[in-house]
Amino acid sequence: MTTYGRYPITFIRGKGSWLWDNDGNRYLDFTSGIAVTNLGHSHPAIIKALREQSKKLATVCNLFHIEEQADLAELLIKNSFADKVFFCNSGAEANEGAIKLARKWGGANGGRYKIISAKGSFHGRTLGALSSTGQREYQKGFRPLLKGFKFVPYGETDPIRRAIRDEKTCAVILEPIQGENGVIVPPDDYLKKVRELCTNNNILLILDEIQVGLGRTGRLYAYEHSAIVPDIMTLAKALGGGIPCGAVLANDGVSISFTPGSHGSTLGGNPLAMRTGSAVLKAILDNGLLDNSSKLGDYFNNRLKYIENKFSSLINEARGKGLILGLEFRRKEIAKEAVNKCIAKGLLTILTVEKVMRILPPLTVNKYEIDFAINKLEETLEEVQYA
Ligand SMILES: Cc1ncc(COP(=O)(O)O)c(C=O)c1O
Incomplete structure (x- = not known):
């Protein structure tokens, strides 16, 4: 089409x-495939992982344990704030997962479901992710969208302070740098202040690191520049080095809201993508x-x-x-x-x-x-x- x-x-x-x-x-x-080929094209570590894993096992359903999934989860957990990981196939799907997780957690914590997002943000093209995206142009023709999103100016904390007074608020979702909106870098203390607001009001901070994570800003995750941690983080793009792979990372207090049957993805976490993801992460960290x-x-x-x-x-x-x-x-x-x-x-x-x-x-x-x-x-x- x-x-x-x-x-x-x-x-x-x-x-x-x-x-x-x-x-x-x-x-x-x-362009790096829009922040995908962080290791460049035809990187030997990716070729090796694909070659070896495709001969062994490409996919198996999530009703069984998957060693390669546990390996990548462990690597991500060791190198981030997170305690648990859910795997999917793309950035939009990762943000869908994050939105669902935040709502599930919010539902159990005072029946809350509203999420604050930033004007100019981009979180993906599926309907949930699109509803959380702060650019009308992408939303044109697809209404009605999912309810419960409030948009505030990016880089300012006062509007977030006012918005979270709505007692139904469960989370704030932000990109540490807005990529699609023209590489907008917020003030240095922005994420720290938002983190404080979220912590003081028992609201989750979701960081979308789909474009800026995995080394792009000079740290493994962009949030590291602000000396804070989120409660939920989404990854995709570079994670699979060109093979579709996305992830929702969360701390234990939040991830516990997902129980067997809450969420899923047939191909999410397949051995081929997982082995490649581990190869990408190791190459970024070790070289x-x-x-x-x-x-x-x-x-x-x-x-x-x-x-x-x-x-x-x-x-x-x-x-x-x-x-x-x-x-x-x-x-x-x-x-x-x-x-x-x-x-x-x-x-x-x-x-x-x-x-x-x-x-x-x-x-x-x-x-x-x-x-x-x-x-x-x-x-x-x-x-x-x-x-
Ligand atoms: C910050 C951010 N979130 C989400 C997405 C959506 O990712 P995908 O195209 O893999 O669904 C993008 C894609 O550009 C992005 O830049």
């Missing part, structure tokens, strides 16, 4: 940060990729600040954290032209909210590739400026 506006390019092969199309042209992939994401993120950010200064008549702001970066243009026509010209020159980025060029390199990126991107960008903006 025509759900996507597509570029007239067909990729047939990828290696590291690079993609090749069916005419043999090479492109630097700074210095968090450090690379942080250091090269700073390097890239500085180079983008140079671009921002040089082309200040075209660009409003360069921003981001680690390897989630955004270049906000002053005019959407220019943003579109710049993204398209970069693609024609072999640099792939994503146009988001019409005027932000979103840049998501793999965590394995090197300085040469960043410089290549900056050169292409500079060349493009010079052309656009003097056109």
Whole structure:
């Protein structure tokens, strides 16, 4: 179905940060499949996991114990705030699970069901996740949506303080950085203050780390920058390294609300996805990729600040954290032209909210590739400026 506006390019092969199309042209992939291929394309650890596991056992139903599922759960638990994990197949499905878990917990804790979300947020396309998404444009034509969501401005705590006065509130759901909304980084103390509000009012904090988790910001999870922990966290995208895989993580006090039969997913937690997920997580943790994401993120950010200064008549702001970066243009026509010209020159980025060029390199990126991107960008903006 025509759900996507597509570029007239067909990729047939990828290696590291690079993609090749069916005419043999090479492109630097700074989309990473929208924050999916955090290890780059064709990473040996993923190939090995897929090869070995597909020969052994691809899937088995969740009515039996699955060793590979326990292994990935253990790895996630060891390296996060969580005590328990539920596995599914995508980001939207993970957020559906989180919403259901929060409602189940809220129901048992005073009959509460309302969830506070942020304006400009993006949590997925299924109806529950879409209802929690703070962008009307995605919701157009799909009403009535699920009830019980209240939207507040992102990055401000007073509106949350006021909203939680509604005694039916059970949770707040937030992205630590809003990706789809143009790489919006909230004030440094935002999550800490929201955490305090949630704790003091016995309300759950759900963090959607689907785009910014798994090393993208230079830490394994973006919440680590704020020295807080959520009660529920959702993951997907990069977790499967390209194989569909999502997860809902929670602490014991919350996860206990799900009992056998409460929730499920036929393919969620299948051995193939689980083995790949473990390979991805180990590769991120064991190969210095968090450090690379942080250091090269700073390097890239500085180079983008140079671009921002040089082309200040075209660009409003360069921003981001680690390897989630955004270049906000002053005019959407220019943003579109710049993204398209970069693609024609072999640099792939994503146009988001019409005027932000979103840049998501793999965590394995090197300085040469960043410089290549900056050169292409500079060349493009010079052309656009003097056109
Ligand atoms: C923050 C966030 N949450 C949820 C989703 C939805 O994930 P999926 O497309 O895997 O359903 C996305 C996708 O872009 C996202 O960026």
